[in-house]
Amino acid sequence: MxxxxxxxxxxxxxxxxxxxxxxxxxxxxxxxxxxxxxxxxxxxxxxxxxxxxxxxxxLTLEEIRAVLEVMHEGRPPCADVRRVLRQKVALLEQRIAELTALHDALASRLEWAEAHPDPACDGKDHCVYLDSTLA
CATH class of the missing domain: 1.10.1660.10 (Multidrug-efflux Transporter Regulator; Chain: A; Domain 2)
Structure with missing residues (x-):
């Protein structure tokens, strides 16, 4: 003990x-x-x-608790774990796609900003590097 x-x-x-x-x-x-x-x-x-x-x-603590409850009932948790893993993979794939799109947008904006290091900018409530209508 x-x-x-x-x-x-x-x-x-x-x-x-x-x-x-x-x-x-x-x-x-x-x-x-x-x-x-x-x-x-x-x-x-x-x-x-x-x-x-x-x-x-x-896995979240809630998901872990659910798996432990299945185990406590004497049932193999494999099917439940596979379901959770499928969900996690799908969420990660979605998040990766979102992050890839964000990366591409940032890289494109940075490329433009580096090509225009001294833009005409008055500094009032906008930045040409962030304002898509000016780029």
Whole structure:
């Protein structure tokens, strides 16, 4: 059994993170010591590693909680995880497209600005580099 500080050290998270995960329903202590300390079994280390890996892949705590609930029910979470991963990939592809369009617009504007280093600009409420009607 691990006390909260020991588990935090082994898992590489803070005590506050463990308390937060407990409040969010992601982690449950097995009980308390005579001194009132939270006690966790070795399984908690594996669960925390799972949570950290899922977060590293972009899953939200809500999504992680849903996967953990499926696991807690004794069902394999693979179908649920595939669904979440599909959604994440689709969102990333959309965001990449948006960022690519922004990159192209900025690069085009910068190219024009560098080709016109001293534009006629009065400096009043506009900048020729940003005003698309002037470029």
């Amino acid at each position: 691990y006390r909260i500080g020991e588990l935090a050290r082994v898992a590489g998270v803070s005590r506050d993170t463990l308390r937060f995960y407990e409040r969010e329903g992601l982690l449950r202590p097995e009980g308390r010591s005579e001194g009132g300390y939270r006690l966790y079994e070795a399984e908690a280390v594996r669960r925390l590693r799972f949570i950290k890996q899922a977060q590293a892949l972009g």
